[in-house]
Amino acid sequence: MIDVMLLGTGAMTPLPGRWLSSALVRSEGSLVLLDCGEGTQVAMRERGWGFRRLDALCLSHLHADHVAGVPGLLHTVANAGRTSPLHIYGPAGTVDVIEGLRTIARDLPYEVRVRELASGDEIDGPGELRIRVAAGEHRVPVLGYRFGRSRAPKFDADRAREMGVPVKAWSVLQRGEDVEVAGRVFEPSMVIGEQRSGVALGFATDTRPTDTLRELISGVDLLIAEGTYGVDDDGDKAITHRHMTFRESAQLAAKAGVGHLWLTHFSASMLNPVDWRGNATDVFPHVTIGRAGLEGRLNFDTGYEEIQMKEECRGLSH
Amino acid sequence: MIDVMLLGTGAMTPLPGRWLSSALVRSEGSLVLLDCGEGTQVAMRERGWGFRRLDALCLSHLHADHVAGVPGLLHTVANAGRTSPLHIYGPAGTVDVIEGLRTIARDLPYEVRVRELASGDEIDGPGELRIRVAAGEHRVPVLGYRFGRSRAPKFDADRAREMGVPVKAWSVLQRGEDVEVAGRVFEPSMVIGEQRSGVALGFATDTRPTDTLRELISGVDLLIAEGTYGVDDDGDKAITHRHMTFRESAQLAAKAGVGHLWLTHFSASMLNPVDWRGNATDVFPHVTIGRAGLEGRLNFDTGYEEIQMKEECRGLSH
Numbered sequence: 001m002i003d004v005m006l007l008g009t010g011a012m013t014p015l016p017g018r019w020l021s022s023a024l025v026r027s028e029g030s031l032v033l034l035d036c037g038e039g040t041q042v043a044m045r046e047r048g049w050g051f052r053r054l055d056a057l058c059l060s061h062l063h064a065d066h067v068a069g070v071p072g073l074l075h076t077v078a079n080a081g082r083t084s085p086l087h088i089y090g091p092a093g094t095v096d097v098i099e100g101l102r103t104i105a106r107d108l109p110y111e112v113r114v115r116e117l118a119s120g121d122e123i124d125g126p127g128e129l130r131i132r133v134a135a136g137e138h139r140v141p142v143l144g145y146r147f148g149r150s151r152a153p154k155f156d157a158d159r160a161r162e163m164g165v166p167v168k169a170w171s172v173l174q175r176g177e178d179v180e181v182a183g184r185v186f187e188p189s190m191v192i193g194e195q196r197s198g199v200a201l202g203f204a205t206d207t208r209p210t211d212t213l214r215e216l217i218s219g220v221d222l223l224i225a226e227g228t229y230g231v232d233d234d235g236d237k238a239i240t241h242r243h244m245t246f247r248e249s250a251q252l253a254a255k256a257g258v259g260h261l262w263l264t265h266f267s268a269s270m271l272n273p274v275d276w277r278g279n280a281t282d283v284f285p286h287v288t289i290g291r292a293g294l295e296g297r298l299n300f301d302t303g304y305e306e307i308q309m310k311e312e313c314r315g316l317s318h
Numbered sequence: 319m320i321d322v323m324l325l326g327t328g329a330m331t332p333l334p335g336r337w338l339s340s341a342l343v344r345s346e347g348s349l350v351l352l353d354c355g356e357g358t359q360v361a362m363r364e365r366g367w368g369f370r371r372l373d374a375l376c377l378s379h380l381h382a383d384h385v386a387g388v389p390g391l392l393h394t395v396a397n398a399g400r401t402s403p404l405h406i407y408g409p410a411g412t413v414d415v416i417e418g419l420r421t422i423a424r425d426l427p428y429e430v431r432v433r434e435l436a437s438g439d440e441i442d443g444p445g446e447l448r449i450r451v452a453a454g455e456h457r458v459p460v461l462g463y464r465f466g467r468s469r470a471p472k473f474d475a476d477r478a479r480e481m482g483v484p485v486k487a488w489s490v491l492q493r494g495e496d497v498e499v500a501g502r503v504f505e506p507s508m509v510i511g512e513q514r515s516g517v518a519l520g521f522a523t524d525t526r527p528t529d530t531l532r533e534l535i536s537g538v539d540l541l542i543a544e545g546t547y548g549v550d551d552d553g554d555k556a557i558t559h560r561h562m563t564f565r566e567s568a569q570l571a572a573k574a575g576v577g578h579l580w581l582t583h584f585s586a587s588m589l590n591p592v593d594w595r596g597n598a599t600d601v602f603p604h605v606t607i608g609r610a611g612l613e614g615r616l617n618f619d620t621g622y623e624e625i626q627m628k629e630e631c632r633g634l635s636h
């Protein structure tokens with residue numbers, strides 16, 4: 001299971017009532033933050049998932065509206081009592097940018113480990129998440145992310161009982177090891193069923209739609225993608241500034257066969273992004289227009305599910 | 319005349335409903351921002367004084383909660399169309415910190431001129447403001463600021479008419495130059511009255527009360543000062559962390575003979591700073607507990623005046 005929440009949906013500059021685009025992922029209690037513009041820590045505080053368990057920050061790219069909140073966040077995580085290392089991942093250049101920003105966040109009670117990733121890299125993240133990245137296409141290096149959680153193959157308990165495998169030996173077989181009981185050897189293949197698919201989340205912002213990204217996010221349960229422009233007529237702007245329209249983002253989602261699409265990273269000139277939802281659903285039906293506090297859950301059995309908000313949507317936040 | 323507005327009142331970390339402590343000064347159309355923590359640009363946008371005319375940023379010190387908003391602000395000022403230089407003043411170390419933060423704000427359509435000031439320095443700022451600084455006492459170098467506007471001496475029009483000075487020559491005399499009319503020389507002293515006092519604003523945050531600061535802010539019409547702790551019992555904390563209680567700040571105001579005091583920079587643990595106003599007014603009567611959007615005007619003739627808010631105070635903002 002992976003929980004995910006949008007913290008903000010804005011592009012370029014934080015606005016009253018619209019935090020900059022970022023998202024928070026929770027898996028096995030670990031938190032992973034996706035992008036951190038100015039004010040993201042305030043949005044995090046509003047949402048109440050805490051700061052101390054923030055194990056990783058994944059940066060799409062190094063434009064200020066996606067990273068300027070890093071030094072403040074590092075202080076706030078420190079004040080929350082964190083002492084174990086915090087990992088920061090991002091594209092080429094991340095080490096220098098974090099070093100520059102840490103001019104005002106030098107002394108922290110935990111280590112900050114920065115690692116630059118290249119297209120195709122795959123690493124073990126916190127919370128049993130497998131993180132894979134691929135290059136997008138923007139004015140600067142940008143990465144799309146895929147966060148996957150695999151699932152153990154089904155264990156056939158009935159069959160194990162039939163074969164007389166003692167219950168205390170089940171976990172050994174589940175780990176993939178042989179067990180010898182009273183001179184008889186049991187192998188995992190006897191009781192372990194077929195591989196089961198896990199769940200996966202995709203994140204693609206500040207990019208044109210590309211084949212590389214499509215492959216990266218292929219079949220994810222939920223894709224969080226930018227839709228900087230709602231109106232189809234802004235297609236030229238999207239090309240010039242290396243962004244996507246709602247329609248382009250939805251086309252990417254459709255081609256990649258994702259389960260559901262959240263649109264975010266809205267141009268400041270777009271006051272009511274929901275007005276243009278039809279431009280996305282024209283080509284892909286399962287679209288939610290992002291808003292701060294939008295929550296989803298990726299279930300092993302049932303896939304994507306939207307969590308109903310516990311509180312009324314705040315004033316202008318969308 | 320000087321206009322001034324509080325943008326936020328928080329210490330250490332930006333909170334939902336409480337922006338970090340900072341203030342905006344307006345004089346002759348020029349804007350000067352005092353401190354710029356994370357989110358200050360959002361507070362500025364909420365208040366509507368604009369960004370393009372931001373001529374100077376004065377930093378009290380270099381802790382993240384007073385400077386982390388700089389890179390985002392620089393971009394927003396650029397987007398507002400500024401092309402003329404923006405000055406940044408601050409204590410020793412400012413050049414390095416701004417250089418570090420500009421890792422994500424390199425290419426701007428205007429020049430950023432950073433100047434480190436030392437205690438006692440006095441410079442000409444924008445908007446006919448004379449800026450003087452003095453060292454405070456904090457865990458890192460900190461500066462208090464005094465912003466003064468002088469006023470031209472009174473011109474005695476009746477006397478000028480009596481003496482037969484042609485009206486077109488008045489402005490020359492007002493500039494302090496002699497004028498010869500029909501062989502007769504008029505000197506400024508003949509028609510220029512006594513020097514008139516101008517107006518002045520003081521700003522002292524993240525500091526203990528010191529004699530040096532008291533001298534700096536002596537007689538200002540309005541002092542914006544930190545009151546990190548409302549409760550007198552937090553006096554020990556104030557000493558340890560090099561801050562002031564409401565009472566200490568009010569004592570400083572009283573000793574310096576200021577006209578009015580705004581308290582700001584409230585500890586996050588103080589939910590309703592106004593509850594502790596009495597600890598300040600015990601020693602100095604003219605105290606306003608700061609809130610985002612609090613506006614004042616320093617008039618040449620009448621001194622400090624609080625501007626009534628045009629809109630209802632926003633939710634939790636104080």
